[in-house]
Amino acid sequence: MLLKLAVLLFVLVRPGASYFNLFLSQAEVRKLMGLQAELFYVREGVINEYAIKFVVPVPAQVHKLHFTWENLAGRPLPYTMSVDISNPSALSSSLNISQAGEIPLGGLQTWALALHCGPYDAEVDLSLRINVSLSRRNTTSLDFRRKKICLKDKSNIGAEEVHVAASGSSSGGQVFYAAIGCACAFIAAVFVLIVAYYVRDKKTRRHRDPLQESRGLSSACSVERGTGVGPAQTFLSPETPPPASATSTSTYRRLDDRPSRELHERIQEITVQRCRVRLLSIEMEGTFGRVYRGSYHEEGASTPRDVLVKTAAEHASQSQVALLLREGLALYGLSHPALLPVLGVSIEDRSAPFLLYPHTGYKNMKRFLLRCKLSSEGPPRALTTQEVVEMALQAAKGVQYLHRKRLVHRDLAARNCVVDDDLRVQITDNALARDLFPQDYHCLGDNENRPIKWLAIESLLNKTFSTASDVWAFGVLLWELTTLAQQPYVEVDAFEMASYLRDGYRLAQPINCPDELFAVMAYCWAMSADERPTFSQLIVCLQDFHTQLTRYV
Numbered sequence: 001m002l003l004k005l006a007v008l009l010f011v012l013v014r015p016g017a018s019y020f021n022l023f024l025s026q027a028e029v030r031k032l033m034g035l036q037a038e039l040f041y042v043r044e045g046v047i048n049e050y051a052i053k054f055v056v057p058v059p060a061q062v063h064k065l066h067f068t069w070e071n072l073a074g075r076p077l078p079y080t081m082s083v084d085i086s087n088p089s090a091l092s093s094s095l096n097i098s099q100a101g102e103i104p105l106g107g108l109q110t111w112a113l114a115l116h117c118g119p120y121d122a123e124v125d126l127s128l129r130i131n132v133s134l135s136r137r138n139t140t141s142l143d144f145r146r147k148k149i150c151l152k153d154k155s156n157i158g159a160e161e162v163h164v165a166a167s168g169s170s171s172g173g174q175v176f177y178a179a180i181g182c183a184c185a186f187i188a189a190v191f192v193l194i195v196a197y198y199v200r201d202k203k204t205r206r207h208r209d210p211l212q213e214s215r216g217l218s219s220a221c222s223v224e225r226g227t228g229v230g231p232a233q234t235f236l237s238p239e240t241p242p243p244a245s246a247t248s249t250s251t252y253r254r255l256d257d258r259p260s261r262e263l264h265e266r267i268q269e270i271t272v273q274r275c276r277v278r279l280l281s282i283e284m285e286g287t288f289g290r291v292y293r294g295s296y297h298e299e300g301a302s303t304p305r306d307v308l309v310k311t312a313a314e315h316a317s318q319s320q321v322a323l324l325l326r327e328g329l330a331l332y333g334l335s336h337p338a339l340l341p342v343l344g345v346s347i348e349d350r351s352a353p354f355l356l357y358p359h360t361g362y363k364n365m366k367r368f369l370l371r372c373k374l375s376s377e378g379p380p381r382a383l384t385t386q387e388v389v390e391m392a393l394q395a396a397k398g399v400q401y402l403h404r405k406r407l408v409h410r411d412l413a414a415r416n417c418v419v420d421d422d423l424r425v426q427i428t429d430n431a432l433a434r435d436l437f438p439q440d441y442h443c444l445g446d447n448e449n450r451p452i453k454w455l456a457i458e459s460l461l462n463k464t465f466s467t468a469s470d471v472w473a474f475g476v477l478l479w480e481l482t483t484l485a486q487q488p489y490v491e492v493d494a495f496e497m498a499s500y501l502r503d504g505y506r507l508a509q510p511i512n513c514p515d516e517l518f519a520v521m522a523y524c525w526a527m528s529a530d531e532r533p534t535f536s537q538l539i540v541c542l543q544d545f546h547t548q549l550t551r552y553v
């Protein structure tokens with residue numbers, strides 16, 4: 001089954017010895033999809049059919065598409081190209097190379113397709129067709145499809161979210177069905193992920209360094225091609241590139257940082273058919289993401305089960321969708337009573353992924369705490385210190401388990417936990433958290449939206465994350481539990497946080513918070529990471545305190 005899917009995913013064509021490469025540079029991929037990678041459409045003559053089939057949306061603020069090619073054949077390769085536009089009155093185009101010519105020898109050539117929008121808002125499909133003659137009888141035909149978004153109103157430009165927010169405003173309690181046709185085949189838009197891990201190792205590619213080739217990707221490819229099976233990994237590099245920001249030198253990985261092969265397999269393992277998912281009501285809604293309650297009728301099961309469905313709105317950008325998937329699959333495969341891993345994922349052609357989570361009465365913890373505080377009907381449900389400690393203990397055990405698996409969560413907070421009526425707590429991934437709790441994330445001048453007020457000082461300053469930075473965030477989570485989800489450092493500007501912390505300021509002791517519990521928090525916020533407790537120590541502290549609390553009951 002897996003193999004079949006894999007074969008479906010990557011139809012490889014080997015046109016003999018006349019090679020060329022055609023790819024999008026890193027800058028181009030970042031511009032279009034927000035990912036840090038190059039995207040190869042043709043690598044050494046092998047066509048990535050899968051990537052080519054994908055219709056890439058071109059945001060309103062992008063007016064030029066750049067392609068790079070490289071002739072590896074040792075002689076000029078003639079090409080012809082043409083552009084086909086669905087609605088010529090809304091969009092015109094121009095190329096800065098001629099429509100017929102030769103892919104030059106000697107290095108990379110980048111060329112651009114400029115897109116000129118007409119005077120009105122439109123979504124225009126365009127198709128760029130290229131024929132490259134490898135020999136008199138062999139021609140490689142490529143057809144790149146793009147969907148250009150033209151917005152007349154320039155004020156929307158640059159804010160995809162604004163554009164997205166307008167789509168599909170729906171009222172809460174209604175019944176929603178997954179209106180996606182029952183095309184239950186696995187047409188899979190795993191595309192974004194493939195791009196994400198599709199990283200070009202220049203040495204291996206260009207010079208076919210035998211040393212490099214012997215370990216890993218390239219040799220694996222030729223074996224797989226030879227036997228004609230399992231080519232799924234061909235385009236994937238064995239490891240994700242370390243993101244520039246993840247400078248942590250420890251052997252701990254971030255939650256969503258597992259090798260791409262594993263990630264790719266994870267997706268295949270838990271793919272569910274979308275027609276088996278029924279959306280019932282909106283649970284939470286952000287600008288581009290939504291959480292639905294729904295039901296999932298598993299194959300072979302007699303009754304459907306309740307699920308929560310995280311998904312992105314139709315017009316979410318590719319990078320938002322990629323992030324949703326990457327973060328949503330972070331906990332997959334882990335099993336602990338205090339963790340809520342994803343149950344299934346549905347990725348179908350050209351629509352946003354659905355992530356399914358088992359729904360067994362758990363609610364988002366931050367919303368639960370806020371409701372406890374603001375409850376207008378009836379008396380507020382005050383949490384006792386004992387309850388707070390019990391909840392904290394469960395969360396701590398969940399993180400301890402993660403750390404034993406050598407994973408760092410990096411975004412521990414009440415918003416990324418769920419709790420049920422019996423106050424059982426589970427830690428979840430942070431997929432959509434930025435969107436659903438925008439007030440908890442800030443950009444400090446860069447493009448990175450970070451949970452500034454939950455970050456340890458070293459994460460804030462150097463973007464380093466470790467088990468000790470999870471401990472810091474756990475301290476803030478404890479503080480949220482005791483304040484019923486107040487915003488931390490509400491009076492401090494996000495830009496001031498680093499100097500505020502460096503000057504030794506920390507969150508204040510909440511009213512009604514016992515000294516012992518506050519001491520645990522304060523211990524988590526030690527300036528030096530070495531001085532902070534481990535989760536095992538935290539669990540001992542909290543357990544001791546819990547014993548004290550219950551001794552005389």
Ligand SMILES: *[C@@H]1O[C@H](CO)[C@@H](O)[C@H](O)[C@H]1NC(C)=O
Pocket residue numbers: 015016017018134135137138
């Ligand atoms: C042309 O295509 C055929 C198969 O269609 C292949 O066997 C042959 O190697 C190709 N020749 C070149 C020069 O690419």
Ligand SMILES: *[C@@H]1O[C@H](CO)[C@@H](O)[C@H](O)[C@H]1NC(C)=O
Pocket residue numbers: 080081082129130131139141
């Ligand atoms: C590419 O070749 C096919 C036939 O081989 C032809 O129909 C098509 O028009 C060509 N496209 C371009 C852009 O030259």
Ligand SMILES: *[C@@H]1O[C@H](CO)[C@@H](O)[C@H](O)[C@H]1NC(C)=O
Pocket residue numbers: 064096097109110111112
């Ligand atoms: C086409 O334009 C792009 C800039 O938009 C430039 O980088 C590229 O070198 C140009 N290519 C040619 C062949 O002129």
